[in-house]
Amino acid sequence: MSARPIDILHQTFGYPTFRPHQERIVEAAIGGRDVMAVMPTSAGKSICYQVPALALGGLSLVVSPLISLMSDQVMALRELGVPAACLNSSLGAHEREQLLGDMARGLLAIVYVAPERLDDPAFLDIVRSHGLSLLAVDEAHCISQWGNDFRPSYQRIRDFIEALPTRPPVMALTATATRQVREDIEGTLGLHDPLRVVASFDRPNLSFSVERPANRRAKDESLLAFVREREGKSGIVYCMSRRAVEDVCDMLRENGIAATRYHAGLPAEERERNQADFIYDRAPVMVATNAFGMGIDKSNVSYVAHYNLPLSLENYYQEAGRAGRDGTRAECLLLYSPGDVHTAEFLLSRTERTDLTPEQLQAMREADEQRLRQMVFYATTTDCLRSFILRYFGEEAPAYCGNCGNCLADYEEVDERTNALKVLSCVARVRQHALACGSPATSVGAGSIVDILRGSRAQRVLERGWDELSTYGIMADVPVPRIRALIDELVYREFLTRTQGDYPTLALAGRGVVFMKGDKPFIMRVAKGRPKAPRRERRSRGMAGEDMPDLTPEQAELFERLRALRTELAREQQVPPYLIFNNATLEDMCRKRPATREELLEVSGVGAKKAERYGEAFLQLIAQED
Template sequence: MDTSQPNPENSNGPDTGTPTPLNVLRETFGYPSFRPHQAEIIDAVLAGRDVLAVMPTSAGKSICYQVPALVLGRLTVVVSPLISLMADQVGALRQLGVAAACLNSSLSPAEREGVLHDTASGHLRLLYVAPERLDDPSFLELARERGIALLAVDEAHCISQWGNDFRPSYQRIIDFIAALPKRPPVCALTATATRQAREDIEAALGLVDPFRVVASFDRPNLSFAVERPGGTKAKDRSLVEFARSRPDKSGIVYCMSRRAVETVCDLLSEQGLAATRYHAGLSPAERDRNQEDFLYDRKTIMVATNAFGMGIDKSNVNYVVHYNLPLSLENYYQEAGRAGRDGTKAECLLLYSPGDVHTAEFLLERTERDDLTPEQLEQLRAHDAERLRQMVFYATTTDCLRAFILRYFGEEAPAYCGNCSNCLADFEERDERTNALKIVSCVARVAIRCRETGAYSDAVGAGTIVDILRGSRAQKMLDRGWDALSTFGIMADVPVTHIRTLIDELVFRGVLARSAGKYPTISLTAASMPFLREDAPFMVKVAKGKPRKKRSEWAGGGASARDTAQAAETFEPSPDDEALFAELRELRSELAREQQVPPYFIFSNATLQALCRIRPATAEELLDVPGVGAKKAERYGETFLAKIAAHA
């Protein structure tokens, strides 16, 4: 973090007629105190300073520009990449009584004129716009006349060519800023950005001496798990079992392709689960309809490609499943982070299959970018290949999954978190040197035979190595003469999955190498021969089974994910608490249907749980519940207090 930090105590401000940030937070948003880093960022913005904030999902990035907008009392423009993201934020702000609007291609001419009129008249406090809107001369003229108190750039990683969702239109934001008669403070925010991406953001936006915050990437309320089903049918069974055991929970299932989305959605629907789908191949009308079904809890499961989610602020997503391997840990953590946005406990499951790696490499090879030179494109592909390699390491490691993620983003982490499948699994350490030697020897003998026969390549894929070691009698094996190798059939009694796990481990440790490309091959490295000669143990963690510890899904409504996790540890809900929670959730759904808004617009799950824990009996006590501000207390207080009293 920048060493010259603003003083967070200043967020209370002097006793003047101007609302203080803390008063705005309490009275408008209903939270008693700021989460980590929010107060410092807000003070920097109010002091007129540029900001670069990298904070994980659910850390409260939007508060960092929404509160200053209300304190300043003038127009704040928020650049946002997706229509759905704008609509979600604007809808939530209007529930709080905040004058907010968005300007994008989904509006009718009359709606667009209404927004422009409200902007020109000074009625709006927050205006969300797509980056392309900044290219419009008429909008620039409006901004010049009206004046902008603050420019917030959300999802700022989109500006970096090395980010996980690069958008060229973001790189023209700097031209818009330069054209304004008075440069406003610029606040750039993102959930995931490596050091290189952060440097790109600063340069591309022309940030001046920015106040920098790189918050902890840790999400204590999320549990991480990786399962390695053997084949598509086993993967399908794992997914169905997982979803079926959470019938009242809301979840997202991410797939790598449109075809996989269709197949998985049909599978879940056939099993009686309330699933819908989202991908770019659907008509806009169907995408909107399916998205609304999910947001309004009419469907509990959304099966989607990564086209879904960036613009979704749905706070009550209880789990995220990756049916296929993501292309990078940046993508994975951003998508998995859509679970538990309100701070309640949530689950993130990755179903790993080695075949997904081949598909991912094929997709990366097809990357085309008109805005890059051939040399830049080659650099990008090499960068993407390394990111995929790290993703595979995550999927195959037996170390703590949370520690792996945090270290990837440059953050120190303990070796044991107690809340991931590896830390909770029943592992035993086993010396697999004999089997590892057999595998490396097989790769070496394959290379020798290929050179002797003049084969096109001196390496083969992992599948062929497994078939040789297990002694497959398939015709293609006999035609190539693999049955003549001394390693043919020497691991016939070892399961395929175990051999593949050992191959992954050997690659991870650098004893073997896996090539990139559509058909990756396994080959020797400089470490292979020393490994064959040495006599040191090759210790590998092997799962004996995965008995999960019983963990309450309840979480308190604290001010941060870490606070929430701690509150959950000290508060165990009784059956009566759970019963009241169900009643309040049904009441929330009724109100949402009446108003035609998503249920989480009314109150988040964390707020409902806090209501059950605190059991307020008066309007004053209700305002002490995190997430209940003055406007929501006025709108819904009497109804919820009556329900709590009736339950008692």
């Protein structure tokens, strides 16, 4: 194998050219320069350290936070013929000694290691004796106190680097990081004049949409319809709690959906079995908490649905980004209800981290509250969803993308000044009423405001005398979802404030007082109906046609046969189907229809090792179609 990066890329990984930014990063690492790279999921971060590791020779280390992430990467590299292994707490004493022995004998090119293992004296001795060609820190945001997944064990990486007799080039890579987090990563790791690469966060193949079901039943119906329309496709449904995972999985199964589940409360054996069923496409739908997915490099996930509100846009974009990793079109749906905000605030307030100091914990909770606030704004905005995400991460973006639920919706601009004044006035009068009665509770939650405005006869309304307020019943003819949306918009524009905690309450803000005294309009965009291209209509061409709009009908039929062959070979080899060839490779195969081994190697994603192992079977099937 040639040591030239482009040849390694082609011969080992089967790609004819580097993706944007990859070549610069690879050349910098080979040249001995540190790298700070922020690249969204599917941008090809692993290639950025795997290619230089093979070009430099010797041993390269990849620090990684999750066992499943390491195992998946190692499995994929071994399929390509690359000698790789991982060192983490899942290994027994014998396996650990064998791995250390292989390192000492120079039999491994890439070793994935958990940050906690860097403290192992035996491991450090071997690395110090044999040298290190490259050190890559994956999921580098874990090192920052300002990141969304801070892990103190990551902060010991610098001690490990400084203990080496010769410092190797150090790479820090992550999918999501704000400017503050990037600066923290560089300082904490002690990077030396790094090449800084911040790739576009845009994933053009992903479409985003938010739906706001009126209640739990409506949310279940929306999710069920969404999953049914994608029958046979691989998808993930994220839930906020273990209970929600159980309920949603049961609901899908009762309606004939082949779903499985994943959360920390399940026995380890069941989690592993369910994860395998999903990876091997035996169960196309995975219902899970956010504990699932970070270590799963499954490339053929066609959709990600969030049943509940994520805790931050970082979490959301990382989780949603697990769809369409192979570059094919994929969909990301968020089902939002205001009750999710209360649940999220409760979860954040109960966060316990024994590995943090009280000061660190308080700083983390304050940062978490701000991230949740931005997540709520995303869920309630009528602006372009893609633009909202990109601007959050500091990237300029057009106001219209034409490929998200908000851009495709038919909106009209409505002046809601009158209704906005009614809401603000109700919040103010509840406070005045409480003060007059000597009640310590001078503010109430959004649910109570809705009840008062709609003239509810609920016991709590009558007992507290809210039925005597001048705002009682003045919005009786306005649907609850519309009032809720108006309250969210008032909070977003900072006319109202919403407290954190188990029982969040609303209060009139200074900007709200100014608005009430003035005469400015309150313009809101209100959806007139369903999106311009409803999901059912977009799917009318069938599964292959929707995901592969550039394929002819004949090519789409060949794709299905190739996919069936891939499944058969995966079962025989006992590997996930996407590790043989991903969907994008099968698509390219359908377009190029290779007839020889040489032509097969020109297909994107087909390297020498895979061509040797699987090429004959795929070439025979293609020949049968000609």
